[in-house]
Amino acid sequence: MSELKIQFKIVTPERLAYESEIDQVTLPIKGGQVTILPNHCSYIGALQPGEIMIKNGNEEIHLALSGGFVEFANNSLIVLADTAERAEEIDIARAEAARTRAEELKKQKLTMNELEYARVAAAIEKETSRLRVARKSHHNTHQIKID
16 A cells, blocks of 8 residues: 655755655744645745754654745645755754854844844854754764753
8 A cells, every 4th residue: 555645855056955755744934833744735835944854654854944935735845945954964063153153243233233133143043943953863972052
């Protein structure tokens, strides 16, 4: 008996980040998450920085996403992402340093205009999600504090 699957693809401006048949995926959207299963109703939406969790059988794959768009129809799901990284692709030390730099810039809020402040806040959100994904993969060998 053949189980129904989703044809799933994540594309960034630089590469095809992921492509496979999957059982389900959970995506970060404004105000929370959406989980897409086979035969889900058609869906188009904006994605927030956060974590993508893919399930296929007993396998679970986590990716850090910095934002983008999703379209689902007829059991075909495409994510157009600004960036998407698997846990093993994330350099934890560099991500932590980038988050720290962004937080220091955020403290200088009084000297920033609204656009600069939004960019810094987005950078913090992106690096925090990257660290969460990396921590799930590296939790036994690295201790990372996520606020």
